[in-house]
Amino acid sequence: MDPGVRLVARPRFDLSALPSDARPGFDGSRKSGKRALRGASAELAELQERLYAAGIDGDDRAVLLVLQGMDTAGKGGIVGHVVGAVNPQGVHYTAFKKPTREELAHDFLWRVRPHVPRPGIIGVFDRSHYEDVLIGRVRALASPEEIERRYAAIDEFERELVDGGTRIVKVMLHVGFDEQERRLLHRLDRPDKYWKFNPADLDERELWPEYRQAYQIAITRTSTDYAPWHVVPADHKWYARLAVQQLLIEALQDMELGWPPPRFDVDAQRERLRSLTVR
Amino acid sequence: MDPGVRLVARPRFDLSALPSDARPGFDGSRKSGKRALRGASAELAELQERLYAAGIDGDDRAVLLVLQGMDTAGKGGIVGHVVGAVNPQGVHYTAFKKPTREELAHDFLWRVRPHVPRPGIIGVFDRSHYEDVLIGRVRALASPEEIERRYAAIDEFERELVDGGTRIVKVMLHVGFDEQERRLLHRLDRPDKYWKFNPADLDERELWPEYRQAYQIAITRTSTDYAPWHVVPADHKWYARLAVQQLLIEALQDMELGWPPPRFDVDAQRERLRSLTVR
Numbered sequence: 001m002d003p004g005v006r007l008v009a010r011p012r013f014d015l016s017a018l019p020s021d022a023r024p025g026f027d028g029s030r031k032s033g034k035r036a037l038r039g040a041s042a043e044l045a046e047l048q049e050r051l052y053a054a055g056i057d058g059d060d061r062a063v064l065l066v067l068q069g070m071d072t073a074g075k076g077g078i079v080g081h082v083v084g085a086v087n088p089q090g091v092h093y094t095a096f097k098k099p100t101r102e103e104l105a106h107d108f109l110w111r112v113r114p115h116v117p118r119p120g121i122i123g124v125f126d127r128s129h130y131e132d133v134l135i136g137r138v139r140a141l142a143s144p145e146e147i148e149r150r151y152a153a154i155d156e157f158e159r160e161l162v163d164g165g166t167r168i169v170k171v172m173l174h175v176g177f178d179e180q181e182r183r184l185l186h187r188l189d190r191p192d193k194y195w196k197f198n199p200a201d202l203d204e205r206e207l208w209p210e211y212r213q214a215y216q217i218a219i220t221r222t223s224t225d226y227a228p229w230h231v232v233p234a235d236h237k238w239y240a241r242l243a244v245q246q247l248l249i250e251a252l253q254d255m256e257l258g259w260p261p262p263r264f265d266v267d268a269q270r271e272r273l274r275s276l277t278v279r
Numbered sequence: 280m281d282p283g284v285r286l287v288a289r290p291r292f293d294l295s296a297l298p299s300d301a302r303p304g305f306d307g308s309r310k311s312g313k314r315a316l317r318g319a320s321a322e323l324a325e326l327q328e329r330l331y332a333a334g335i336d337g338d339d340r341a342v343l344l345v346l347q348g349m350d351t352a353g354k355g356g357i358v359g360h361v362v363g364a365v366n367p368q369g370v371h372y373t374a375f376k377k378p379t380r381e382e383l384a385h386d387f388l389w390r391v392r393p394h395v396p397r398p399g400i401i402g403v404f405d406r407s408h409y410e411d412v413l414i415g416r417v418r419a420l421a422s423p424e425e426i427e428r429r430y431a432a433i434d435e436f437e438r439e440l441v442d443g444g445t446r447i448v449k450v451m452l453h454v455g456f457d458e459q460e461r462r463l464l465h466r467l468d469r470p471d472k473y474w475k476f477n478p479a480d481l482d483e484r485e486l487w488p489e490y491r492q493a494y495q496i497a498i499t500r501t502s503t504d505y506a507p508w509h510v511v512p513a514d515h516k517w518y519a520r521l522a523v524q525q526l527l528i529e530a531l532q533d534m535e536l537g538w539p540p541p542r543f544d545v546d547a548q549r550e551r552l553r554s555l556t557v558r
Contacts, residue, residue, distance in 0.1 A: 053474035080366040087359040088372045089405065095368065126368065177557045188549050194541040195332035202551055209558055262473040269478060270467050276484055278456045 003243045003250070009229040015216045020176035021235040026242065033238040040245055041085035047252035048086040048122060050259065055120015057260035061165040062117040063251060065244075066125045068134070069173030070211060071201045072183035074234050074241075075126050078173070082245045083124055092117050095126040108132040108150060109157055116161060122248075123166075129154055133218045138210045151221040158227040167251050168227040171244055172215060173234040177208055282522045282529070288508040294495045299455035300514035305521065312517040319524055320364035326531035327365040327401060329538060334399015336539035339444040341396040342530060344523075345404045347413070348452030349490060350480045351462035352513050353520075354405050357452070361524045362403055371396050374405040387411040387429060388436055395440060401527075402445075408433055412497045417489045430500040437506040446530050447506040450523055451494060452513040456487055 006024040026033060054061060065083070067075045083091060094115040103111040109129055117123030133150050136142050142150075158168055175183075184205075187197040204211065223229040230247055234240040285303040305312060333340060344362070346354045362370055373394040382390040388408055396402030412429050415421050421429075437447055454462075463484075466476040483490065502508040509526055513519040 056474050076366070076368060079368050083367050084363070084365075086363075087355070088362050088367055088370055088403070089355060089358050089374065091367055091372075093367045093370075124367070181552060181555075184552050185549065188545050188552070191540075192538045194545070195335050195539045197541070197543070197548070199543050199548060202548070202555065205552075205555055259471045260474045261470075262476070264476070264478050266467050266473070269476070269481070270464065272481055273460060273463050273467070273484075276460075276481065279488055 003230065003232075003246045007230040007232055007243060007247070009219050009223040009231050011220075013216075013220060013223070013231070015174070015212055015219070015231065018174060018231060018233065020174045020179060020233050022233040023236060023239045024233070024243075026239060030236065030238050033236075033242050037081065037238065037242045037245055040242075040249060044082075044245060044249055044252070045086045047249060047257065048090050050257035051122065051252060051255070052087070052090040052120045053260055054257055055118070057263070058119075059165075059260075060119045061167065061255060062119055062121050062123065063167045063169065063248070064117055064123040064125065064161065065248065066128045066130070066168065066170045067173065068128060068130050068171070068215075069234065070175055070180060070208075071198075071204060072180050072187075073173035073175040074237050075173060077237055078171075078241060078244050079124060079126060081241050082248065083122070085245075086122065090121055091124060092121050093124045093126065096128055096131060107153075108136075109153060112157075117166065119165070129157070130218055130222075134211065134214045135204075137214045137217070138207050151218070154222050155224065158222070158224070162226045167255060169247050169251050170223075170227060170229045171247065172219060172229060172231045173240055174231050175234045179235040180205065282509065282511075282525045286509040286511055286522060286526070288498050288502045288510050290499075292495075292499060292502070292510070294453070294491055294498070294510065297453060297510060297512065299453045299458060299512050301512040302515060302518045303512070303522075305518060309515065309517050312515075312521050316360065316517065316521045316524060319521075319528060323361075323524060323528055323531070324365045326528060326536065327369050329536035330401065330531060330534070331366070331369040331399045332539055333536055334397070336542070337398075338539075339398045340534060341398055341400050341402065341445045342527070343396055343402040343404065343440065343445050343447045344527065345407045345409070345447065345449045346452065347407060347409050347450070347494075348513065349454055349459060349487075350477075350483060351459050351466075352452035352454040353516050354452060356516055357450075357520060357523050358403060358405060360520050361527065362401070364524075365401065369400055370403060371400050372403045372405065375407055375410060386432075387415075388432065391436075396445065398444070408436070409497055409501075413490065413493045414483075416493045416496070417486050430497070433501050434503065437501075437503070441505045446534060448526050448530050449502075449506060449508045450526065451498060451508060451510045452519055453510050454513045458514040459484065 003025055051063065067078060069075055079093065099111065112129045115123065133147055137147050161168060184201065187193040219229045232240050232243045282304055330342065346357060348354055358372065371394065378390065391408045394402065412426055416426050440447060463480065466472040498508045511519050511522045
């Protein structure tokens with residue numbers, strides 16, 4: 001599959017016309033999809049190790065995966081099953097929850113900046129600065145002028161990151177209304193899932209059309225050449241995981257990461273190592 | 280195996296008498312050890328999910344895994360192969376490198392405190408506040424009085440964490456002098472491993488007996504009932520990984536983590552969910 005091309009949000013992108021149960025670019029069964037995910041884990045892990053090694057070597061590049069989606073869309077599953085395949089040493093994961101009072105007292109990007117990935121690291125934003133133009137818009141948590149300003153501020157922020165060497169992979173996990181109902185019911189049916197359920201999730205579900213519109217606007221306004229949005233149909237969890245894994249692999253392959261050359265005389269070091277004996 | 284009992288550093292513990300190629304509590308082969316590691320990954324992942332769920336539910340408990348050891352002892356492998364089996368959402372990983380000038384201007388615990396795990400999280404310290412009594416002692420980076428003070432400060436700091444609900448699992452990966460030579464040579468023999476080699480590592484290797492003594496003192500001084508040290512023979516990577524995995528599993532089992540009960544009326548929520556239809 002080549003999800004980078006297939007899933008990218010194009011200029012006349014229309015979220016309401018996109019079936020959430022589609023599997024663009026993948027014809028196989030659920031079983032073969034899961035096999036493909038497992039099969040590519042080692043490749044993703046090696047690419048991540050190369051990125052990490054480059055960071056140690058002074059390369060300033062990094063990757064930032066931005067995950068957005070309605071409740072139950074599968075963000076946690078992506079983190080566990082896709083990002084979980086790489087060494088945690090090279091991952092900086094941040095969940096952006098309801099902002100604290102201190103965070104609200106600052107510009108909306110204030111709490112985000114400290115978590116952009118350092119060189120060599122894959123940063124993962126589980127929700128992100130986009131919340132401030134999604135729930136921010138739907139619930140009118142800021143004035144229309146402020147919301148408007150934020151699209152431009154996001155663009156500038158992301159441009160700055162890209163110019164600094166960070167590859168941004170933005171993913172909206174597109175889950176359907178009916179599928180969300182099934183997933184929420186599942187959480188209410190299983191005692192080991194109650195903790196994932198929050199009654200407030202239903203308040204958000206009531207505003208489904210408003211959220212769809214807010215996503216439509218945000219994606220249209222902030223999908224750029226250098227930081228494009230990918231909209232991933234997410235009714236099939238295995239498909240969404242495979243697609244995001246492939247997006248990460250494509251991004252890393254595109255960075256053409258080799259192994260850093262030695263910054264020392266290999267033979268001289270070997271010599272010295274062999275000369276050291278225990279006292 | 281029951282590594283908690285077997286590997287704990289007892290009062291008259293003697294590091295120099297402990298063979299680094301031992302495999303206490305495990306009779307099987309390397310192959311069966313690797314199988315056991317894979318086999319217990321799901322258990323560790325479920326225990327971690329219960330801890331995470333408890334955190335969401337307001338339980339203030341957390342786990343802190345402290346990893347110490349000489350270069351090549353296998354800290355990175357523990358992070359990748361043991362911690363890597365759990366959902367990255369629930370892990371806060373911190374590598375403590377050479378302190379910055381700003382960090383040096385503060386008390387040695389200043390840079391550590393912000394990284395203690397929040398409720399529900401497994402914190403991982405890849406090196407830690409112990410560096411300040413290890414390299415700190417060996418290289419005389421602080422006065423003898425200050426080093427002396429630090430043992431007590433560490434004890435107080437850990438006591439405070441434990442009282443706050445954090446379970447501390449301290450692990451020294453005990454690699455042998457000869458095995459370190461093999462591992463360093465390996466890094467010099469493979470172009471995809473050069474980045475892991477740092478000529479300064481040999482300067483530390485030259486001070487092997489001094490480090491052994493510093494570890495001996497640190498472990499003896501800071502192994503307490505509430506935060507005991509475990510010394511894990513680490514010449515066999517698979518054994519060390521299995522042992523640390525089991526230490527984590529024991530710690531989590533001991534916390535008796537159930538799934539949180541629902542904090543809402545399940546039937547009423549199900550009713551409301553079903554009543555919501557798309558507009």
